[in-house]
Amino acid sequence: MPDVGEGLTEAEILKWYVQPGDTVTDGQVVCEVETAKAAVELPSPFDGTVHELCFPEGTTVDVGQVIISVNVGGAAPAAEAPAARAEAPAQAAPVQATVEAPEEEAEPTGRQPVLVGYGVAATSTKRRARKTTLDAPVSVPEQLNGHAPAAARPLAKPPVRKLAKDLGVDLATVTPTGPDGIITREDVHAAAAPAPAVEAPAPVTVPAPAAEAPAPVAAGAVPAGARETRIPIKGVRKATAAAMVGSAFTAPHVTEFVTFDITRTMKLVEELKSDKDMAGLRVNPLLLIAKAVLVAVKRNPEINAAWDEANQEIVLKHYVNLGIAAATPRGLIVPNIKDAHAQTLPELSRSLSELVATARDGKTTPAAMQGGTFTITNVGVFGVDTGTPILNPGESAILAVGAIKLQPWVHKGKVKPRQVTTLALSFDHRLVDGELGSKFLADVAAILEQPKRLITWS
Numbered sequence: 367m368p369d370v371g372e373g374l375t376e377a378e379i380l381k382w383y384v385q386p387g388d389t390v391t392d393g394q395v396v397c398e399v400e401t402a403k404a405a406v407e408l409p410s411p412f413d414g415t416v417h418e419l420c421f422p423e424g425t426t427v428d429v430g431q432v433i434i435s436v437n438v439g440g441a442a443p444a445a446e447a448p449a450a451r452a453e454a455p456a457q458a459a460p461v462q463a464t465v466e467a468p469e470e471e472a473e474p475t476g477r478q479p480v481l482v483g484y485g486v487a488a489t490s491t492k493r494r495a496r497k498t499t500l501d502a503p504v505s506v507p508e509q510l511n512g513h514a515p516a517a518a519r520p521l522a523k524p525p526v527r528k529l530a531k532d533l534g535v536d537l538a539t540v541t542p543t544g545p546d547g548i549i550t551r552e553d554v555h556a557a558a559a560p561a562p563a564v565e566a567p568a569p570v571t572v573p574a575p576a577a578e579a580p581a582p583v584a585a586g587a588v589p590a591g592a593r594e595t596r597i598p599i600k601g602v603r604k605a606t607a608a609a610m611v612g613s614a615f616t617a618p619h620v621t622e623f624v625t626f627d628i629t630r631t632m633k634l635v636e637e638l639k640s641d642k643d644m645a646g647l648r649v650n651p652l653l654l655i656a657k658a659v660l661v662a663v664k665r666n667p668e669i670n671a672a673w674d675e676a677n678q679e680i681v682l683k684h685y686v687n688l689g690i691a692a693a694t695p696r697g698l699i700v701p702n703i704k705d706a707h708a709q710t711l712p713e714l715s716r717s718l719s720e721l722v723a724t725a726r727d728g729k730t731t732p733a734a735m736q737g738g739t740f741t742i743t744n745v746g747v748f749g750v751d752t753g754t755p756i757l758n759p760g761e762s763a764i765l766a767v768g769a770i771k772l773q774p775w776v777h778k779g780k781v782k783p784r785q786v787t788t789l790a791l792s793f794d795h796r797l798v799d800g801e802l803g804s805k806f807l808a809d810v811a812a813i814l815e816q817p818k819r820l821i822t823w824s
Contacts, residue, residue, distance in 0.1 A: 404730045521542065613759050620803065627815055635654060644715065652767070659810055669740070672760050683739045694730075701725060738758055768790070789811060
């Protein structure tokens with residue numbers, strides 16, 4: 367299991383596309399996995415025959431563990447204990463020998479260009495020379511065979527060790543319940559909080575029969591008489607929850623609101639739909655709101671920053687990676703348009719269309735969700751007037767766009783029906799003060815009230 371993102375520790379196997387005995391080629395997609403950031407496809411780095419699928423669909427696997435063995439040398443792969451392979455720490459070198467290659471091996475870290483569904487690069491078949499002897503039998507550490515001495519280091523996977531460290535739990539005092547005496551997450555939680563936790567969600571490391579991500583259960587699928595349905599917290603939803611809790615309790619949030627007349631922008635949207643330069647492109651209010659945000663960032667560059675707690679620095683970004691919050695079956699994700707500040711209106715329209723289509727298909731890559739500097743969330747599509755959005759970690763501001771409604775409005779001294787909306791700007795008060803936040807929000811509203819300012823202020 368490669369690290370298909372930055373610093374990910376585990377991924378869930380959603381679907382296998384091959385079975386033992388199937389012939390695979392270098393670059394052929396063999397499975398789809400869901401990380402904490404996205405669902406991605408993993409290709410095979412070898413030509414050969416599938417010998418074994420080491421984990422069933424629905425299993426959460428730590429990065430570094432062997433998930434499939436491919437026979438590429440013609441000889442039968444060496445035997446090994448399945449339980450030991452499934453639970454061995456990612457660092458155990460003997461486990462890596464389960465994939466046979468006479469002279470080559472795949473990169474275990476998942477950084478070769480064939481990963482994450484991008485296809486095979488021209489030089490993808492060139493791999494580094496094997497550092498271990500392939501004829502050596504696949505050995506199983508003594509601890510995994512139940513022969514560990516009494517004073518041996520407690521057995522636990524790296525993520526479990528990190529959890530224990532974060533909770534201040536000494537693994538030597540934890541009673542293991544996992545196979546072969548391995549300490550599980552639940553063991554650590556039980557040691558940290560001995561009280562019964564009957565309401566806790568099912569452990570994410572236990573194989574689940576369903577390969578799909580958690581989703582609301584249809585009414586017809588609920589057993590008769592059922593009063594509750596429990597859904598494991600994992601994947602994108604788990605990562606989103608952790609990020610939002612961390613953001614809410616780290617950055618002091620302030621939210622400001624502005625309600626204004628957006629009628630002229632709505633008229634401009636209709637005009638642009640018939641413009642020859644926008645032919646074939648998707649033109650909607652979000653496109654012009656995004657452009658207004660980019661112009662306002664240019665006028666108020668300090669809003670596009672990040673707070674570096676470790677170095678006690680404010681990092682000003684001289685580029686805008688514009689994030690667009692997207693609701694998907696796997697949960698809320700925020701892919702971003704790289705260097706959106708440098709794009710023309712037609713280019714921005716193409717980027718928005720590609721972003722939305724990719725997110726809808728569930729094909730957004732981890733790279734597309736990294737490095738955002740400012741985010742827009744459009745709650746208006748659900749008929750909501752506005753909200754108080756929580757910042758994405760590493761960003762200083764996020765703009766919520768409310769529903770655009772026909773309302774009575776004073777226009778040129780008379781009450782008339784006008785298109786009206788409300789924007790809400792949440793910002794990190796450590797680096798954005800009330801003046802800067804107010805100026806930025808006022809600029810966005812002013813541009814959308816008088817969209818000709820897109821030309822004069824750009």
